[in-house]
Amino acid sequence: MPNEPERTGKETGGVSRRGFLGLVGAGAAAAAAGGAGYGIGAARAQAASGAKTVHPFYGTHQAGITTEVQQHLYFASLDLTDSTTRDDLIELLKAWTDASARLTHGQQVTAEGAVGGGPLKPPDDTGEALGLGPAALTITFGFGPSLFTGELGKRLSIADRKPDALADLPLFAFDILEDELSGGDLCIQACAEDPQVAVHAIRNLTRLAFGKAMIRWAQLGYGKTSATSKKQATPRNLFGFKDGTANIMANETADLEAWVWTDADSQPAWFAGGTYLVVRKILMTIESWDRAQLGEQEQIIGRDKFEGAPLSGGEEFTDPDFGAVEADGAFAIPADSHVRLAHPDNNGGVRILRRGFNFVEGNNNLGQLTAGLFFIAFQKDPQQFIDVQRSLKSDALNEYIRHVGSAVFAVPPGVREGGYIGQGLFE
Amino acid sequence: MPNEPERTGKETGGVSRRGFLGLVGAGAAAAAAGGAGYGIGAARAQAASGAKTVHPFYGTHQAGITTEVQQHLYFASLDLTDSTTRDDLIELLKAWTDASARLTHGQQVTAEGAVGGGPLKPPDDTGEALGLGPAALTITFGFGPSLFTGELGKRLSIADRKPDALADLPLFAFDILEDELSGGDLCIQACAEDPQVAVHAIRNLTRLAFGKAMIRWAQLGYGKTSATSKKQATPRNLFGFKDGTANIMANETADLEAWVWTDADSQPAWFAGGTYLVVRKILMTIESWDRAQLGEQEQIIGRDKFEGAPLSGGEEFTDPDFGAVEADGAFAIPADSHVRLAHPDNNGGVRILRRGFNFVEGNNNLGQLTAGLFFIAFQKDPQQFIDVQRSLKSDALNEYIRHVGSAVFAVPPGVREGGYIGQGLFE
Numbered sequence: 006m007p008n009e010p011e012r013t014g015k016e017t018g019g020v021s022r023r024g025f026l027g028l029v030g031a032g033a034a035a036a037a038a039g040g041a042g043y044g045i046g047a048a049r050a051q052a053a054s055g056a057k058t059v060h061p062f063y064g065t066h067q068a069g070i071t072t073e074v075q076q077h078l079y080f081a082s083l084d085l086t087d088s089t090t091r092d093d094l095i096e097l098l099k100a101w102t103d104a105s106a107r108l109t110h111g112q113q114v115t116a117e118g119a120v121g122g123g124p125l126k127p128p129d130d131t132g133e134a135l136g137l138g139p140a141a142l143t144i145t146f147g148f149g150p151s152l153f154t155g156e157l158g159k160r161l162s163i164a165d166r167k168p169d170a171l172a173d174l175p176l177f178a179f180d181i182l183e184d185e186l187s188g189g190d191l192c193i194q195a196c197a198e199d200p201q202v203a204v205h206a207i208r209n210l211t212r213l214a215f216g217k218a219m220i221r222w223a224q225l226g227y228g229k230t231s232a233t234s235k236k237q238a239t240p241r242n243l244f245g246f247k248d249g250t251a252n253i254m255a256n257e258t259a260d261l262e263a264w265v266w267t268d269a270d271s272q273p274a275w276f277a278g279g280t281y282l283v284v285r286k287i288l289m290t291i292e293s294w295d296r297a298q299l300g301e302q303e304q305i306i307g308r309d310k311f312e313g314a315p316l317s318g319g320e321e322f323t324d325p326d327f328g329a330v331e332a333d334g335a336f337a338i339p340a341d342s343h344v345r346l347a348h349p350d351n352n353g354g355v356r357i358l359r360r361g362f363n364f365v366e367g368n369n370n371l372g373q374l375t376a377g378l379f380f381i382a383f384q385k386d387p388q389q390f391i392d393v394q395r396s397l398k399s400d401a402l403n404e405y406i407r408h409v410g411s412a413v414f415a416v417p418p419g420v421r422e423g424g425y426i427g428q429g430l431f432e
Numbered sequence: 433m434p435n436e437p438e439r440t441g442k443e444t445g446g447v448s449r450r451g452f453l454g455l456v457g458a459g460a461a462a463a464a465a466g467g468a469g470y471g472i473g474a475a476r477a478q479a480a481s482g483a484k485t486v487h488p489f490y491g492t493h494q495a496g497i498t499t500e501v502q503q504h505l506y507f508a509s510l511d512l513t514d515s516t517t518r519d520d521l522i523e524l525l526k527a528w529t530d531a532s533a534r535l536t537h538g539q540q541v542t543a544e545g546a547v548g549g550g551p552l553k554p555p556d557d558t559g560e561a562l563g564l565g566p567a568a569l570t571i572t573f574g575f576g577p578s579l580f581t582g583e584l585g586k587r588l589s590i591a592d593r594k595p596d597a598l599a600d601l602p603l604f605a606f607d608i609l610e611d612e613l614s615g616g617d618l619c620i621q622a623c624a625e626d627p628q629v630a631v632h633a634i635r636n637l638t639r640l641a642f643g644k645a646m647i648r649w650a651q652l653g654y655g656k657t658s659a660t661s662k663k664q665a666t667p668r669n670l671f672g673f674k675d676g677t678a679n680i681m682a683n684e685t686a687d688l689e690a691w692v693w694t695d696a697d698s699q700p701a702w703f704a705g706g707t708y709l710v711v712r713k714i715l716m717t718i719e720s721w722d723r724a725q726l727g728e729q730e731q732i733i734g735r736d737k738f739e740g741a742p743l744s745g746g747e748e749f750t751d752p753d754f755g756a757v758e759a760d761g762a763f764a765i766p767a768d769s770h771v772r773l774a775h776p777d778n779n780g781g782v783r784i785l786r787r788g789f790n791f792v793e794g795n796n797n798l799g800q801l802t803a804g805l806f807f808i809a810f811q812k813d814p815q816q817f818i819d820v821q822r823s824l825k826s827d828a829l830n831e832y833i834r835h836v837g838s839a840v841f842a843v844p845p846g847v848r849e850g851g852y853i854g855q856g857l858f859e
Contacts, residue, residue, distance in 0.1 A: 076626075077654075079792075120672065120737050124727030131722055132672025132737050133790075136665060185797065199503075200627075200654040201668075204792050208801065212722060219799035225792055227504075227627040227654070238563060241628075245547065245559025295558055295639060300551030310547055310559055363560075365506075365631050365652055366793065370612065372646035374635065 056138035056199065062106040064419040066266065066278055067426075069143030070358065070383050071255035073234045075196040078226035078362040078379065079203040080284065081211065082189030082412060083218040085152070091161045093217050095431055100213045101146065101193075102425040105206075111139035114209045131212070134205035142202050144210070145194040146426050147282050147414025152190045166430055168267075168276045168415040170386050174283065178398045179408065186286050186410030189221045194282070194381070200227065222410070224286065226362025226379045233360065239313060239321060243289055243363050243376055244405070246306050247313035250321055251348060253358040264356045267385045275429025278418030283390045285380040286364075286410030292373050294405045305401040307344030315344060327351065341401040347393060355392050358383040377406070387413050483565035483626065489533040491846040493693065493705055494853075496570030497785065497810050498682035500661045502623040505653035505789040505806065506630040507711065508638065509616030509839060510645040512579070518588045520644050522858055527640045528573065528620075529852040532633075538566035541636045558639070561632035569629050571637070572621040573853050574709050574841025579617045593857055595694070595703045595842040597813050601710070605825045606835065613713050613837030616648045621709070621808070627654065649837070651713065653789025653806045660787065666740060666748065670716055670790050670803055671832070673733050674740035677748055678775060680785040691783045694812050702856025705845030710784075710817045712807040713791075713837030719800050721832045732828040734771030742771060754778065768828040774820060782819050785810040804833070814840050 060068045085094065104114045113130035115121030121129030150171050151157060158164035173188065195206040204225075211220055230242045231249030234256070239247040253260045269277035294302070303309055307316055307325070315325035317337040327345055329337040338345050349356050360383065365376040382390055397403070417427045487495045512521065531541045540557035542548030548556030577598050578584060585591035600615070622633040631652075638647055657669045658676030661683070666674040680687045696704035721729070730736055734743055734752070742752035744764040754772055756764040765772050776783050787810065792803040809817055824830070844854045 081795075120726065122726045124730075125725055127723050128672070128726045128729070128737065130672075133668045133670055135668060135672070135738065200792075201790065204803075208718070208722075211799075220795045221799070223795045225794060241560045241562060243560055245555070245557075245562070291635070295635075296554050298552055299547065299549050299555045302555070303551075310555065311562065363628065365627075367652065368508075368647045368650045372638075372648070376631075 056140050057111075058141040058198070059110055059139045060141060060143045062102070062109045062144065062420075063422045066280075066419045067145045067416060068109070068419075069145035069194055069196050070265070070280060070360070070416070071233055071261065072141075072143050072196070073237060073255065074229040074232060074240075074360055075141050075143070075198050076227060076229060077197050077200040077203050078381075079195045079200070079207045079223065080226070080379065080381075081193045081195075081207045081223045082149070082221045083191045083193070083211070083214065084221045085157060085190045085218045086216065089160075089217045091163075091431070094161060095425075097214055097217050098146075098427050099425040101210055102420060104210060104213060105144040105426075106422075108206050108209070109139060109142045109144060111137070111142075114213070131205065131208055133208075134199075134202050137199050137202050137205075140197040140199035140202040142195065142197040142206060144206055145196075145282075145416060147192040147194075147416040148427065148430070149189045149191065149412065149414050151188060157190065163430060166273055166275065168272050168279070168281075170272075170281065170388065171413065171415045172387075174387065174411055174413055175391065177394050177408065179403050179406075180411070181407055181409060182411050183409050186222050188412050189414070191218060192282070192284075192412065192414045200225070224284075224364060224379050224410075226364045228363040230361045230363055230378055231359040233358070242378055243291060243365075244294055244302070244306070246302075246308060246310060247321065248361075249359050250308075250313060253356055260356060261358075263385075264389065265358050265383050265385055271385075275432065276415060276417060280383045280385060280416045281387045281390075282414045282416045283380075283382045283384070283387060284410070284412050284414075285408050287378045287380055288375070288407045288409055289377040290373075290405050290407075291376055297405075304339050305342060305405075307338045307342030316342075325350075339401070341399050343397070343400050343402045346396050346400050352393055352396050355389050357389050357393060383416070483567050484538075485568040485625070486537055486566045487568060487570050489529075489536045489571060489847075490849045493707075493846045494570075494572045494843060495536070495846075496572035496621055496623050497692070497707060497787070497843070498660055498688065499568075499570050499623070500664060500682065501656040501659055501667075501787055502568050502570070502625050503654060503656060504624050504627040504630045505808075506622045506627075506634045506650065507653070507806065507808075508620045508622075508634045508650045509576070509648045510618045510620070510638075510641065511648045512584060512617050512645050513643065516587075516644045518590075518858070521588060522852075524641055524644050525573075525854050526852040528637055529847060531637060531640060532571040532853075533849075535633050535636070536566060536569045536571060538564070538569075541640070558632065558635055560635075561626075561629050564626050564629050564632075567624040567626040567629040569622065569624040569633060571633055572623075572709075572843060574619040574621075574843045575854065575857070576616045576618065576839065576841050578615060584617065590857060593700055593702065595699050595706070595708075597699075597708065597815065598840065598842045599814075601814065601838055601840055602818065604821050604835065606830050606833075607838070608834055608836060609838050610836050613649050615839050616841070618645060619709070619711075619839065619841045627652070651711075651791060651806050651837075653791045655790040657788045657790055657805055658786040660785070669805055670718060670792075671721055671729070671733070673729075673735060673737060674748065675788075676786050677735075677740060680783055687783060688785070690812075691816065692785050692810050692812055698812075702859065703842060703844060707810045707812060707843045708814045708817075709841045709843045710807075710809045710811070710814060711837070711839050711841075712835050714805045714807055715802070715834045715836055716804040717800075717832050717834070718803055724832075731766050732769060732832075734765045734769030743769075752777075766828070768826050770824070770827050770829045773823050773827050779820055779823050782816050784816050784820060810843070 115129030120132045153167035195203040197203040229240050231252045242248040267279045313321040317326035317329035361380040542556030547559045580594035622630040624630040656667050658679045669675040694706045740748040744753035744756035788807040847853050
């Protein structure tokens with residue numbers, strides 16, 4: 006019986022040597038228990054997520070994709086500086102790999118004790134996560150289209166290694182994208198059960214990139230809006246509805262192979278076992294929504310608000326009956342409802358793995374909430390997202406949302422101990 | 433033996449009738465166990481904070497002051513609209529009281545089941561906290577100086593009821609305050625273990641204020657920066673140092689009476705048992721700090737970074753020895769260190785109850801973190817804060833921080849069931 010990680014680790018102020026070894030033990034046990042089935046996402050501690058849960062960084066696939074969704078997100082998009090060379094980038098990816106392996110075990114970024122650095126140097130680690138534990142941290146890296154194209158792709162000598170489908174997304178109806186919220190050469194997704202642990206990870210990885218890459222935009226999120234395990238209750242978005250009921254679950258191995266992980270035969274060999282990450286910053290006009298009738302809200306979504314059951318009847322996980330009609334002959338699940346348009350049944354069966362988060366950024370000068378959904382989806386081809394998004398063109402929900410940010414990244418496969426993230430790209 | 437609230441309540445999707453009654457039972461038991469000692473802050477469930485922890489809204493003092501500090505904050509400052517009358521404000525305070533009592537028990541804002549409202553009306557409750565449980569939510573209300581003064585004070589007929597010491601804070605050295613981040617007629621502080629629960633509370637209380645008051649500014653915070661109980665490990669701020677080691681703790685009854693709760697003899701009678709709330713939005717220049725030497729950081733704070741021990745020696749809770757000198761004759765805890773200047777020993781013994789939170793709001797267009805400390809302090813007289821803040825004029829830390837927002841509010845005493853918050857002001 007492996008050590009089962011406990012839920013609370015904050016009572017201990019520092020990280021004792023004994024505590025640290027205990028965590029490593031738990032992480033290794035969890036990794037062993039997970040097996041090779043569908044990669045690192047499953048190789049996690051079986052206990053409920055909490056301060057001491059470890060998701061090992063090393064594995065077949067990167068963590069943070071099928072991993073049981075955590076409560077907090079810090080996502081950073083970075084651009085390389087004009088002088089960064091191929092060797093600089095490789096050095097950065099090696100440093101990020103080493104640091105990520107440590108951070109996901111609740112250690113500091115430094116290999117030395119405490120915060121490192123010594124009195125006459127800046128600390129190696131910024132210190133604000135000391136004592137907070139691993140907190141189920143996952144760190145997921147991706148490469149944007151701009152890394153491979155133009156002058157940068159030439160400078161890095163990787164122009165011919167670009168994953169085939171990696172390209173900026175087309176413009177969709179209702180897009181009002183802002184350049185400073187879109188794109189990026191690299192991305193880091195940090196998810197954790199403690200927001201300070203996620204922020205600490207991005208802050209320290211960014212420090213390691215000093216002079217080589219800098220943040221282009223970043224996004225804080227809290228409150229998952231999709232579940233990847235039916236052990237997790239389906240969360241609600243800021244419209245108050247359950248979201249992601251039809252998501253791909255971490256234990257649906259065949260669907261993950263079919264829809265999420267890239268194959269060796271359809272992509273450059275280095276990218277096999279990777280996936281494409283699509284992010285969309287979607288503002289919600291909360292106050293307008295809050296003044297819509299409950300019945301109208303439910304017609305727009307296609308589900309009842311309280312239970313999340315499809316309007317064709319049943320309970321939350323009852324399959325929607327898109328043919329069902331009311332006494333007046335109208336569809337029970339309206340033709341322009343979000344559930345109907347987004348459902349695989351109405352999209353040629355296309356599925357994506359959603360892993361988004363709510364965000365709230367205060368209020369504008371009219372007192373209105375600046376808030377919405379930071380949509381994150383993983384798929385083996387961005388075309389899957391494009392197909393789903395295009396099908397939403399007539400979605401009644403469009404009246405209440407605005408897409409303001411967009412990016413796509415190639416997420417390389419996981420890395421084994423001794424290697425570094427994205428290594429195949431440079432071999 | 434009262435029902436001990438469990439830590440996790442998210443596995444249940446909806447709120448069953450049975451679950452709801454169970455929570456009320458737990459809350460009542462916790463209230464009964466707390467006794468009258470030092471008010472509602474102590475009248476809490478004894479279990480670790482979590483989804484099912486209830487802090488009852490009703491009590492001698494308002495909750496959210498001595499209450500064991502939660503992990504998440506949503507703070508809103510509101511201004512009354514130009515047409516709001518005395519009766520409107522009383523009606524609003526009654527509606528807020530009723531809603532707060534329900535929300536802190538994990539119920540929806542409506543008195544009906546589910547989200548309320550019915551199909552042809554907007555839902556009474558916006559719904560996004562359904563199933564999330566009470567999550568240790570506290571809701572704390574305050575009245576700003578502008579409520580009592582000028583035309584508004586006359587319109588509300590409360591100009592002569594102003595607490596004596598309620599006035600905008602003086603300008604301090606290094607203040608670069610922004611008007612849109614400062615002041616306000618009313619405030620609501622929502623703290624919870626789940627950010628969505630805190631946001632839901634402010635969102636729904638704001639809806640109840642529609643036409644009467646609107647948000648002037650708001651602040652999201654995460655990660656407490658002070659503890660009010662030694663059962664809580666001293667948290668760290670974004671400089672990576674433990675903060676609030678010398679804070680007033682919830683069980684220090686004599687200090688709470690001496691420094692936090694207002695007396696009947698020094699204030700209008702309606703304000704006895706209240707307190708003054710000072711908030712300061714403090715930006716930190718994170719990147720500059722991160723490049724300072726570890727030794728310099730420790731000299732600036734006056735504590736070691738890893739343990740939080742004073743530089744005069746010992747452990748975290750060892751009293752600093754401000755007279756201790758090094759071999760070279762210099763103070764072990766430098767004369768311009770934050771710990772020395774902020775310590776009660778060097779401020780005529782003045783103490784305040786700190787309850788601040790970290791905030792991170794993404795990155796500016798130089799890639800730098802927009803982040804810092806949302807400082808919150810409670811004291812029986814704002815002069816306590818003023819004295820402490822003035823003593824920090826020569827604080828070496830000032831090089832790395834900027835105060836950009838400031839407000840002060842009179843926090844009325846708690847309310848008993850059947851009354852409404854601030855009722856004494858209108859009697």
